Amino acid sequence: MARKSQTIETLGSATVLCTDKTGTLTENRMAVARTIDIMGNQADEATRDRIIACGVLASQRNPFDPMEEALLAASSDLPAVYNGMDIIKEYPLSSESFSVAHAWGRGGKVETVALKGAPEEVFRLCRLPEMDRERLQTIVSDAADDGLRVLAVARAVANVLEDSREDYSYELLGLVALADPIRAEAKDAVALAHQAGIRVVMITGDYAETARRIGREIGLNVHQVITGQEFMELDEKQRRQVVKDVEIYSRVAPNTKLAIVTALKANGEIVAMTGDGVNDGPALKSAHIGIAMGQRGTDVAREAASIVLLDDNFASIVQGVRIGRRIFANLQKAVMYIMIVHIPIAMLSILPVLFNWDLILLPIHIVFFEFIIDPSCTLVFEGEPEDEDTMRHPPRQVMQPLFSRTIVLESLAIGSLLALAAVTIHGGMLNAGADSSQARAATYLTIILANIGMILSLSGCKIVRQAIRQRGKNALSIVIAVAIIALAAIYSMPALRQLFKIAPLSLAEISISLLAAAVVSLLAAILRRLWR
Structure with a gap:
């Protein structure tokens, strides 16, 4: 989250x-795997009970720490361990001491102090001779080699509450080795x-x-x-x-x-x-x-x-990295798409002024464009799965902009191809004797079909495979289906043709527009691959 x-x-x-x-x-399923006495042997039942009881007293009554939960779970009789006592003072884990000590007693009077922590720290607090420390440290190392987490536990009898855990006289009880599967x-x-x-x-x-x-x-x-x-x-x-x-x-x-x-x-x-x-x-x-x-x-x-x-779970963090990379890549594709499809719109708006043509694109055409462009960005690109090689690239620079120089140049190149195709279609129709409404119809159809092709060029084969796997129940299929139905209605219904100021097209003219859109989309895909 x-x-x-x-x-x-x-x-x-x-x-x-x-x-x-x-x-x-x-897995955070820690459990007591071994209890070891001060001689380095597997503890007998009585010694084990003493070690576990001391570990329990050095823990919270309602712990959230998995080690303390494991110690409480290993105790066979918690009421007997607590014996009506309450924690009078806590000596928490700190950077100065990797240990926890609890002073227990009744009526505010201390009776016993339980200590648990890193073996080397507990050995120090128990003031063990150097020879005993080295012997026990070897046992700790052997358990650690098996992937076990080792705690030492000690106890002190006290009737005075000290300011520091250092001031008690502890008796080492043994070691607890805990296992937590990877x-x-x-x-x-x-x-x-x-x-x-x-x-x-x-x-x-x-x-x-x-x-x-x-x-x-x-x-x-x-x-x-x-x-x-x-x-x-x-x-x-x-x-x-x-x-x-x-x-x-x-x-x-x-x-x-x-x-x-x-x-x-x-x-x-x-x-x-x-x-x-x-x-x-x-x-x-x-x-x-x-x-x-x-x-x-x-x-x-x-x-x-x-x-x-x-x-x-650590795997969820790595999955988050994958999602983060996917989001950035999809945002870049959306930015590229917006830049690419607006270049021919701008070009077709300027050329009539330069060549004294009738207007090619009317306001109604721009509005219809947005019905394809906006859903494509919000539905298709935002929900697109990551590229297959997403996790084979090194991390990007955190300050890398969406509008990088490469993105701008690549978008300009592909958008110019699309604009060139649209202008060629329009000029060719006019030179062939078609009127402005027929030329507008062919040009507009080319741009709409090329816009759909740009989605496929930017996203690659994976978005097509996803549509096939999902049997057409995805954003791409919805956008394409809505666009085709809308185009069929606009080009076949006289009232809509009149609204869009276009004339009917022959099958040959439709085929030319479709071929031009396909060629531009293919060239865009090739250009992207060469650019990368």
Whole structure:
């Protein structure tokens, strides 16, 4: 859902898609896959219950985060876990600490503090010896290599509420490894983005090895994975250099997302950025196209974004790129069509003055023209499917105008062909002894038929194939059918012929007009192909 009409068109020119992992590249069906005790073994049932209970207490009672939902779902007895306690104080995730701690108690008196977060951060807060940290970090790396997201959980007994989570004495309980399957369409969507000349950058809060494994499976460049902290330690020049090549960022905080977007923009990239949290607002606002998650995004993220992704699916973003490119291409065709068909109208209005002819086009003729031109632009071109090679072109320049020099010159060339054909028909009829009403009839028929041919020349074979597949139930078929019926009525009914100031045409004269329109349309198609 686009909040601004021009946003989808801008998405079509995106050069970098920055996306998070959970729920966008994955299915957002996170579940606890393993619980590991502090010795590195699979936890027994009692230890597992303690680990899960601590993870639950370090989560919200009614969470929207998929990891917290998975922890609550893994608990067999939530009332026993809460045991009548309430959250007295929260220590939220921040750029300084990739962890969440909740102080629980009764009557405003703290009893216990539950901590969960990035293993390295929890190990630090637990003040583990270096040897134990290295041993457990190896276990974390092994789980991450399997594509699992790993959290460490710890607990502290307390009777005094501290200002900082750092001030409690924690006991490490173990590790929780969570699995979230990759979306089946994610790999193909990434490949399609690459084919379209768009870089895909994954920005996640996950452990580096987890991010690398997921990136490898969906086709990202995994040779270099940089953490948010490492990125923030770089100066501006180094950041701009790093973002040229790195496609995976791990352990990223919201402020780092903004820094990444800023560096990409400084390199001249057109950046699309996904986000769902309250703190993602600045990055979404800074990106050229901010994309908020519709299912799991916060109100702040939705308000900051220009697009709301209703299904939270990365493939939908790539489809949005396709639609954006189609819209721009169709607008250009509509602009070309309008320029092309008005050149002969202008020419036929000027020539009678120069050659002392009777007026060729009367007001009634111009009005009828608009009955074909307007529906063609609003119905045929706006609803036309994208070209087959739409996603094989590099992104266009975001400032590329609709009226580019190429478009103007090409339109002038094709319009001049059509004007030349109309003038040739009219002059030939007059030289052959026809009166002005007969010449006008043949000329007008040529222009109307050529206008229909221009639609086919600009759109190519695909619009004909679409009409065949839809058995004539599309805009092109409707426009052509209405035009043919109207022409048949105008040229066969005496009252309408009198209104349009035209004379009846013989079959030979009709055939000449039809042949001239067909030749001009064919030449226009050839000219377009040569021009491209």
